[in-house]
Amino acid sequence: xxxxxxxxxxxxxxxxxxxxxxxxxxxxxxxxxxxxxxxxxxxxxxxxxxxxxxxxxxxxxxxxxxxxxxxxxxxxxxxxxxx
Numbered sequence: 338x339x340x341x342x343x344x345x346x347x348x349x350x351x352x353x354x355x356x357x358x359x360x361x362x363x364x365x366x367x368x369x370x371x372x373x374x375x376x377x378x379x380x381x382x383x384x385x386x387x388x389x390x391x392x393x394x395x396x397x398x399x400x401x402x403x404x405x406x407x408x409x410x411x412x413x414x415x416x417x418x419x420x
Contacts, residue, residue: 338410341385342403346370349377361403375400382406388413 339361346365347356353369370378378400379390388410390399399409 338386338407339403342382342406342410345378345381345385346403349381350374351377361407363402365400365402366397370400382410386410386414388417 343356346352350356350365350370351374352365356368359365359368379395383389390409390413394409394413398405400406
């Protein structure tokens with residue numbers, strides 16, 4: 338999952354800093370992520386993982402790091418499988 342998220346952020350995140358040098362817990366906003374890029378990242382994530390990110394997760398914390406977004410996605414996928 339994290340590798341796929343890295344690919345999405347590399348393509349859609351328009352980061353000022355290369356992802357290769359960042360850990361999964363690194364602050365992506367400090368690396369140059371902005372609100373416009375978040376929209377592109379969100380759409381790519383929803384397509385790639387076949388989920389819809391609910392409004393309560395459309396916030397800075399969700400997209401602050403690869404690890405944070407992965408945790409939200411894992412929760413959403415678990416909810417889908419239990420429904």
